[in-house]
Amino acid sequence: MFPSMISRERLGSLRSAEEQRFADLHPRSAALAARARGPLLAGVPMPWMTRWPGGFPVFVDAAAGARLTDVDGNEYVDLCLGDTGAMTGHALPQVTAAIAQRAQAGLTTMLPSPDAVWVGEELARRFGLPTWQLAMSATDANRFVLRFARHLTGRPRIAVMDWCYHGTVDETLAVLDGDSVVARPGALGPQVPVAETTAVVPFNDLDALDRRLAVGDVACLLMEPALTNIGIVLPDRGYLEGVREVTRRHGVLLVNDETHTLCAGPGGATAAWGLEPDLLVVGKPIGGGVPCAAYGMSAEVADRLSGPMLGHEIDVAGVGGTLTGSALALAAVRATLSTCLREEDFAVAVPLAERFTSGVAGVIAEHGLDWHVQRLGCRAEYWFCPPPRDGAAAAAAVDEDLEGFLHLWCLNRGVLLTPFHNMALLSPHHTEADVDRHTGAFAGAIAALLAP
Structure with a gap:
């Protein structure tokens, strides 16, 4: 499923650079992660928290609306929203x-x-x-x-x-x-x-x-x-x-x-x-x-x-x-x-997901990639292949190296995607600028991967 025009060697080199950038941006998270490896199994409260990109988990200080702020003061557009748990937005008054x-x-x-x-x-x-x-x-x-x-x-x-x-x-x-x-x-x-x-x-x-x-x-x-x-x-x-x-x-x-x-x-x-x-x-x-x-x-x-x-x-x-x-x-x-979760809320969130889909599809088309972006209501996700019709085909299409790189690239530029997937969940708290920030990050990642 990996496009032949993308070099695995280049992918590895870019991933190493992004890992270093991640470490430089998150010294307090790194310190907390080191402390947690003793009292917490796998160094986290739940094992799947290790599945995020980067050499250690990001520790969150606060979340509100569609934003997260970590303990190092970095702010993110949150396109994960607690993997649906915060689909309404964080810290609702x-x-x-x-x-x-x-x-x-x-x-x-x-x-x-x-x-x-x-x-x-x-x-x-x-x-x-x-x-x-x-x-x-x-x-x-x-x-x-x-x-x-x-x-x-x-x-x-x-x-x-x-x-x-x-x-x-x-x-x-x-x-x-x-x-x-x-x-x-x-x-x-x-x-x-x-x-x-x-x-x-x-x-x-x-x-x-x-x-x-x-x-x-x-x-x-x-x-x-x-x-x-x-x-x-x-x-x-x-x-x-x-x-x-x-x-x-x-x-x-x-x-x-x-x-x-x-x-x-x-x-x-x-x-x-x-x-x-x-x-x-x-x-x-x-x-x-x-x-x-x-x-x-x-x-x-x-x-x-x-x-x-x-x-x-x-x-x-x-x-x-x-x-x-x-x-x-x-x-x-x-x-x-x-x-929340009313017709008027989806009337805001779904068009944002449509904008996300259109933005990603435009980047894919610009570079002639045989990739696809799929949308379900206010949720959207991109694939490194044509859209699968069943779970086995979807599982076979997973490319953990490429997926991890794209997640880390976006994270280092202030955009948090859902772990395990290339997935975004949009809420009424997001803006068109938030969506466009991801599109810009995604475009930058693809351009870096395909650079001569």
Whole structure:
């Protein structure tokens, strides 16, 4: 996938220069990183924080709107936004006020607060599914939904898309190796062979889905309406309608994970594209940065679950968590959804993503590269190849050396992209100048790579 006109030797030389520039710009982050290597495993609170470009992580001092400032005083246009967790922007005044007010009245009680009713009604209005429950994270919500699906259908397996991502759910860390289901590369210590729990099918392949579901052992299909975590892979025309027909025909519950595809609009791709899932999961964006998630269900599913949910032993059913649905989380969700992620917010963010797409595409065309930029709502990403149609093709297109260089080049020029991807998420707090700053940095990187 690497263009023949770009020298690997030149790429390595440019990367070394950018590594030195990064070290020169971040002496305090370097010192903190050195201290952290003792008390923190891998020197970070979470291992994936090591995946950023540069010889050590950048330590953040403050974040507001669409800006980050690190401990060395460097400011960045934030096109990552907490990998969707801060999709609304950082440090929202209305969320901050709601959190402070709630803190003075108690953060968690194991009892519902008045905000719970408003949140349930608003989620139903946005996504079109009438009944909801809360979770601490989208990972938890997906775990709970998978339990419900197995309980309702009596079937042992779940199905996912090849190279999907649904958080740290054990059953979803699976890919195809030929016709075999195997653990996704990097998955640590699976409790059982993943082929015993999971069926895997390629995205955009209805025939493969039909054949696998016809076996009759799959409880639900958990999927994103468009793949996002292996890069943006959009559905073919008519594919999602076909998925709904196939799942219904085989008695398989359809679960849409909208945690990232919420970028398509206020009700995610489900509302934007008129989809009809049986269950829906949405995670981190809805709390304005406070950990929370939710999952909704059709009236039929809710009716079938109403008995088990009221059972005496529901506390040991594998669904819940003491801090789940806390007064703090519900206050944050209400403050966020009442003021953010609305039609008027997407009316600002989506045109910025279109501008990002156009700017990157212009640079690609100028240099005659066989690259592509893909957009989903207010999210955009560039590929070093034509757009893939499934997860395996997307995974094969990853070029870590080139990707790392472009990330580091942009970071050293004040633009923060989402790690693991060449992805940007736009919010109402961004400006056209922010987008153009990235386009300029991207153009400079490509010009440097292709210089004689």
